[in-house]
Amino acid sequence: MTLTERVLARADELSGELVEIRRDLHANPELSWNEQRTSRRVLDRLTAAGLSPVPIGDTGVLVDIGSNEGPVVALRADLDALPVPDLTEDPWRSTVEGVAHACGHDVHTTGLLGAGIALASVADELPGRVRLVFQPAEEIMPGGALAAIQAGALDGVTSIFGLHCDPGVDVGSLGLREGPITGxxxxxxxxxxxxxxxxxxxxxxxxxxxxxxxxxxxxxxxxxxxxxxxxxxxxxxxxxxxxxxxxxxxxxxxxxxxxxxxxxxxxxxxxxxxxxxxxxxxxxxxxxxxxxxxxxxPPVINEHASTVLLGQAIETVVGADGLLPTTQSLGGEDFAWYLEQVPGAMARLGTRTPGGPTYDLHQGNLRVDDRAVAIAAKVLAVAALGALTRDL
CATH class of the missing domain: 3.30.70.360 (Alpha-Beta Plaits)
Incomplete structure (x- = not known):
């Protein structure tokens, strides 16, 4: 098996655990700059995978995977929830009054965690390093990305990738465009x-x-x-x-x-x-x-070569039919601050159950198809592998 095939197989093995972690995070949401429990959950699982994560201030986590000389590719997820009541009736609905993961950050966090664990299984063979950035406080302005950058999240990084949930796209598909994708x-x-x-x-x-x-x-x-x-x-x-x-x-x-x-x-x-x-x-x-x-x-502006690479990763995971064009939105995303300093790209992760209702972000009735978590993990991991090879 190739390195990519082995990483994908490991992500598949993790899919059940990742769903459980995502539901746990959904039931225990935390507001911006208060993501202590979420950060501990991430840090503990990364440590169990044999990695050496470090905190970013009071909340947030950084970890490098691999120790070989070469490029450093970053993958980023955000940790915080919104001050919105959870209106769903799922068994894993929020247990915190007036707070919910109404933007899908529980999916982002768990997807990146899965990518990290899968990549950890081949850490010694990586032609460089992959840095996981679990960032606090995306939901407030100017956002926690600036604090993460100040803490060294981009030190030595050659490119960075991320995903954002899109409840208007079916699970198994992802939207991508070159150039500006947010406002x-x-x-x-x-x-x-x-x-x-x-x-x-x-x-x-x-x-x-x-x-x-x-x-x-x-x-x-x-x-x-x-x-x-x-x-x-x-x-x-x-x-x-x-x-x-x-x-x-x-x-x-x-x-x-x-x-x-x-x-x-x-x-x-x-x-x-x-x-x-x-x-x-x-x-x-x-x-x-x-x-x-x-x-x-500022707007998230996807760089050309990184967009091509992320598109190839999407096609590897879900097939060519799963790579969809998307439009620029007026939504803000502090992932833009990373792209002000290094090239990279962000894609929109489909979370809608095919044939099911279409939800909107920042509303308490948001529900996501759990299958999106493993897809996120695989796309991020494959993008990292592709970027490591490209940047050599």
Missing amino acids: AADSLDVRLTGNGGHTSRPHLTEDLTFALGKLITELPAVLSRRLDPRAGVSVVWGLVRAGSAMNVIPAIGRAAGTVRMLDAVAWADAETLVTEIIQQLVEPYGVKPEVIYVRGV
Whole structure:
């Protein structure tokens, strides 16, 4: 058997265990920067496989597989869950109130764990090293990738690969494209203050609620005229809050949401432009804005050679029919920060049961087909082997 065939066979042997681990992680989700139990589970299993993992700060794990001279190929998964209630009725549904793996990071983590264990079985024969990066805090901005990079995740790395669940694609298929596959994403939090008062006398106050309404409707509209339409800018508010009584104009209001766009060039100027427009929009109403703008992530841009290699790995595992084209989304992914420094690629892992319902990410009813876990493990492992050979 070839090295690839042996790694695939080992991943198949692990498939039952990987499903059990994934369900355990799903039942015990942890929020960003609090992934202690998840990290321990990963660290313990890697140690049992004969590896020497090390923690990244309080949460997260790094481990190198192999000791031979040669290239270093990184594989990355994210550990954290979302502050979303689990609405499923599966026996392995979340046991943590208000927290769920509604983005599939339990699948990402377990798939990478399976790839690592399978690669560990041939560690001495690897023409270089494979580095597993179990990263915390992908779900917040600017994301845990920057902390992982600072901790040495990319030291000596020649290329990096990752997967992200796609519940709109059947299990057994993966989506891939060269170039941008996600959008840039930033967070925006605007606090307005003014002199409140009686609703019968708005002219004696700063009508903060009216100003807040103009802000939340006009900012997206103005940006659509100030930026090239091809940038695909999208401002969506997730929180709007002001007042506590129907006949009182409040003195404090708040609107918070995300600013997303497809274009990296437009993203570079977004913070300055958004802040300027907010000042202009609320100035006529006499209220004072405090703008907290956090640059989150640039687009994930798949490099050509790495995309070709990842596509070959997908075809090896699921066949040519399982490699699907995909479109660029406005979703943000801090995997982009790794690709700012080294070449690499990310694919979308199908998790939908064929003929079953289509779910969406970041919703509490997300369910994934368990078969996706072993597929993730095999695709990542084969991609690593291919990259080690290519980068020699």
